[in-house]
Amino acid sequence: MPRARSAPTLDDVARQAGVSTATVSRCLNSPERVVERTRTRVLSAVEELGYTPNFGARVMAARRTFTIGAIIPTMENAIFARGLQAFQEELHTRGYTLLVASSAYRPEIEEEQIKSLVARGADGLLLIGYARDAGIYDYLRQRAIPTLVAWAFAPDSTQPCIGFDNRASMQALTDKVIAMGHSRIAAISGILEGNDRAQGRLQGIKDGLRHNGLDPDSLIVVETPYEIEGGAQAFDQAIAGKERPTVVMCGNDVLAAGAMRRARELNLSVPDDISVTGFDDIELARILTPPLTTVHVPHRKMGRRAAVELVKMVEQDSVGLSEQLQSSLKLRGSLKPLT
């Protein structure tokens, strides 16, 4: 059993194989440039010593990391899981590694994480939503770090982005809800500050009301963190008024799950006593009872496209193309026409 020693270096391998460090390096990075006989000798030395290249040193010398960084608001629930999974799979096939950090929806932590990923040499960055301090974009531009925004689409954004229209999607759902006869509507929104997706979704509900001749100011709005418990507590407030709303539209599926749990605890039947809707169509939506009416977002597709585009930006030093994806309505049992 080998004793604890510090890791073997390129030098060790070179000595063991009786070649120069340059040759070893070439064996590892462009094997076709070294003749078969030498290569096998080097590779067996690598094997024998259990050599793993030192990433830091390699980065310094080569000034490329083949690493992409992504900063997502949270890992606590599955909102980003599926899209990120697809993102990383696509990166992997292209020879890149994904580094993920989470910001807990806090701008200052996000900034810290961005700097940390850049310091680690990320060749490119994926960020969620476009709303953030201009200073950060300057910082990224100054260092020429290709950056792509996902989970949101804004045609007028200066940043390339790939995603869907949160506002329009939510308005489409609202139109449907109203068409079913609902008019007393409550919204449980995620925290709006610094979150363009949450803002867009809430705006979508208001636009839907206006579009259908209802007063947007009549909308009951409760703001709460994107957590099940948040949704549960917000539900209490949402139904607290004298006339109970007939439908609670939630900013995402997680909030909706919390709201539905609370409804059950209060012995309110969904959808007989009150309807509930979500947003995202994560797996959760289908296991709720009743299944949740929600907005389906093509997460996997978004992740894949983002990877393709970001790699292109990195490798071709291009500016990045925005792309809008289409969401769709998933009508399920949690939403019922008002009789």
Next chain:
Amino acid sequence: MPRARSAPTLDDVARQAGVSTATVSRCLNSPERVVERTRTRVLSAVEELGYTPNFGARVMAARRTFTIGAIIPTMENAIFARGLQAFQEELHTRGYTLLVASSAYRPEIEEEQIKSLVARGADGLLLIGYARDAGIYDYLRQRAIPTLVAWAFAPDSTQPCIGFDNRASMQALTDKVIAMGHSRIAAISGILEGNDRAQGRLQGIKDGLRHNGLDPDSLIVVETPYEIEGGAQAFDQAIAGKERPTVVMCGNDVLAAGAMRRARELNLSVPDDISVTGFDDIELARILTPPLTTVHVPHRKMGRRAAVELVKMVEQDSVGLSEQLQSSLKLRGSLKPLT
């Protein structure tokens, strides 16, 4: 607006502040060693240039990264989210950064990820479960990388580990199930190969049967990946026999959620027609209808303790103490006594 330039270096800062690079470095790493006047001058130069230290270079020179790596089997569901969150919070307060990778439950990918994290200079590693190739442990030992195993506890393990007894926990649940009058039991297990937690849990059910005078071989076992869809499909098989089991015990809450969804699709009432149990007690358990009977695991506590212990191993070069945590039963509506 600054044009794209390559990032400023320590040298640039030193020149701008009119000091040596050593002084700048000290300002950043041990500010008390440099006099106030110089320090402010240096820091404003840092500010002005938007300097961020190059992590790779720093690692190479200092041979420490203050980075801890963790490799978890999946990020797709919330099984590890809560524990990992606590782990990272605790690390953060101690000045460490967490790097997470996922292995998709595949040993060869896990190995690759381990090497990648080591190459990136991780000061320590957190792994899930102890069952893996001995060669990996050798590799880690040779490089003297402190490694802690979590989510499992085995007193005889050579690796320090912190977790709970998967087998005993599941047996406790099984005892309870049998005490409620159930004897036709089906198990929906995660993939057993290479997964000591899944093996332990299944063994716990068998031991429970034996312990109560039932034949362990009568247990219906369906093996499937830890996914909702897996649970749903496995449910079909679990109830396919001529005599339907009265209870389906699932390897975790995610499988249970899938099973319950499928039961509803088949118009089987849980728990009137069939009972279901889970394992983990993630948030999911409480939002299911009916709420899920499961084994509660102190995930946050486990994450925190793991962080504390691993940092201790790194900083004091100690061997690491194992710790066993207690799980507990959460009896909820999905399990009903047989009348």
Next chain:
DNA sequence: ACCCGCATTGTAAGCGCTTACATTTGATTC
């Protein structure tokens, strides 16, 4: 036999930082 040119390998200069050690500064003491 000689020279040319290509394929293969070696040499060595950094990449941006930390830190041991050397030097300078300045406060304190007599």
Next chain:
DNA sequence: GAATCAAATGTAAGCGCTTACAATGCGGGT
């Protein structure tokens, strides 16, 4: 005011790798 010494700062040697450039070896044309 000179001597002493601790505090502050500077100098420079790497850390482990990649890669431009140099050197070497080899086959083939003359």
